[in-house]
Amino acid sequence: MSAGEDxxxxxxxxxxxxAGELRMLPIVVALLVIWVVFGIANPTFWTAExxxxxxxxxxxxxxxxLGVVLVLLVGQIDLSxxxxxxxxxxxxxxxxxxxxxxxxxxxxVAVVVGMAVGLVYGIACTRxxxxxxxxxxxxxxxxxxxxxxxxxxDGSVNLPFGSWLVRFSQSWFxxxxxxxxxxxxxxxxxAGVALLERRRRVLVDLPxxxxxxxxxxxxxxxxxxxLVVGYLGRARGVGVSVVFFLALVVVADVLLRRTRxxxxxxxxxxSRRAALLAxxxxxxxxxxxxxxxxxxxxxGGVLAAGRLAAANQGTGGGDVFLTAIAAAVIxxxxxxxxxxxxxxxxxxxxxxxxxANGLTLLDLDSAARSIVTxxxxxxxxxxxxxxRGRRET
Numbered sequence: 001m002s003a004g005e006d007x008x009x010x011x012x013x014x015x016x017x018x019a020g021e022l023r024m025l026p027i028v029v030a031l032l033v034i035w036v037v038f039g040i041a042n043p044t045f046w047t048a049e050x051x052x053x054x055x056x057x058x059x060x061x062x063x064x065x066l067g068v069v070l071v072l073l074v075g076q077i078d079l080s081x082x083x084x085x086x087x088x089x090x091x092x093x094x095x096x097x098x099x100x101x102x103x104x105x106x107x108x109v110a111v112v113v114g115m116a117v118g119l120v121y122g123i124a125c126t127r128x129x130x131x132x133x134x135x136x137x138x139x140x141x142x143x144x145x146x147x148x149x150x151x152x153x154d155g156s157v158n159l160p161f162g163s164w165l166v167r168f169s170q171s172w173f174x175x176x177x178x179x180x181x182x183x184x185x186x187x188x189x190x191a192g193v194a195l196l197e198r199r200r201r202v203l204v205d206l207p208x209x210x211x212x213x214x215x216x217x218x219x220x221x222x223x224x225x226x227l228v229v230g231y232l233g234r235a236r237g238v239g240v241s242v243v244f245f246l247a248l249v250v251v252a253d254v255l256l257r258r259t260r261x262x263x264x265x266x267x268x269x270x271s272r273r274a275a276l277l278a279x280x281x282x283x284x285x286x287x288x289x290x291x292x293x294x295x296x297x298x299x300g301g302v303l304a305a306g307r308l309a310a311a312n313q314g315t316g317g318g319d320v321f322l323t324a325i326a327a328a329v330i331x332x333x334x335x336x337x338x339x340x341x342x343x344x345x346x347x348x349x350x351x352x353x354x355x356a357n358g359l360t361l362l363d364l365d366s367a368a369r370s371i372v373t374x375x376x377x378x379x380x381x382x383x384x385x386x387x388r389g390r391r392e393t
Contacts, residue, residue, distance in 0.1 A: 024332050027347045030376075034351065038358030045358055048235035054357050055232070059169070059241045060085070060304040062349040064320070065327035066252060067296030069345050072328055073256075074289045075269040075337025076125065076132040081324050083143035084114050084294050085301025086316020090150040092165070092302050093157040093311035103163055107302050114298025115291050117143065122287030140321070148313055156312035159305060169306030172240040176233050183225045191218045241303060248296070252342035265289060269337030300324075319370075326373060327352050330380045351376065
């Protein structure tokens with residue numbers, strides 16, 4: 001490629017970034033910078049064991065952030081995701097330990113309760129016209145009180161360390177051979193889907209991605225996955241809970257990009273009136289977004305209970321909902337609706353957990369973590385606002 005072509009490619013990349021088409025690229029660059037800075041400040045950050053811990057710590061918050069991504073896409077917000085997760089953790093712990101439920105039943109009940117909460121939000125928002133900010137803020141307070149009632153006077157319930165939920169969240173790891181086979185399968189599936197999409201577009205004379213670009217994208221994916229599996233394999237490997245989180249992200253990504261429901265989500269978030277005029281079922285889409293968000297918050301709470309092997313009055317409290325919302329926004333999801341990706345949850349939670357992990361290794365307190373995370377969030381929102389203003393002009 002000549003120098004002129006290189007310059008043209010760079011200018012095209014810059015234009016796409018300014019237009020908001022490559023929203024995740026700056027986040028990836030920022031994440032790499034964070035890792036380099038913390039790694040230089042304390043080489044322990046780069047060790048395989050620390051990165052394994054970082055991945056496990058990101059799962060529960062990441063699942064909650066995935067739900068927040070969905071509700072932000074339709075231009076709404078849910079401030080009660082932390083309380084929903086705390087209530088779900090309490091139901092699992094109390095149900096299995098004190099009420100004699102099978103652990104699986106406790107998990108199912110917790111997720112169903114989460115879905116019911118989302119259904120109430122969706123109906124109140126669409127039928128009664130209540131603003132989601134105030135509605136879910138009230139839900140945050142109510143559900144926190146219900147959580148304390150469920151936990152009872154003890155205020156804390158421990159899960160047995162031998163239970164499958166605790167082992168799933170803490171000590172189950174994918175065998176090395178299975179992980180390498182999964183890398184090959186994932187790359188082949190991505191390549192196959194890309195080639196089928198290219199063939200479909202070529203057959204109807206639409207612009208299609210070049211074979212070289214598809215090959216480069218798949219090669220990059222293979223290198224990244226191989227590095228992750230190989231490096232984490234030097235310690236305990238890839239956690240099963242991490243794979244579960246990524247599987248949820250992949251399912252959500254496919255639903256958002258390949259289904260009518262996903263297109264309806266973006267349409268409603270982009271312009272509710274235009275979506276209504278186009279025949280999009282706006283009310284049903286909004287309700288489904290709230291239900292999915294609360295269900296994922298409940299799943300995140302269940303995983304948090306397994307990670308800590310306990311549920312208490314602090315589970316889901318504090319800054320859990322702020323962290324989840326910050327992760328979604330930092331990862332590239334717009335606060336104004338209509339723009340975002342399921343992968344925003346992965347990038348955002350990695351940024352926040354990397355900051356927390358790095359500052360902990362540097363022996364800095366939670367105040368420093370809050371300050372740094374707040375600055376990063378402010379930058380992300382500023383970029384989102386600028387991109388939105390540029391698109392509207």
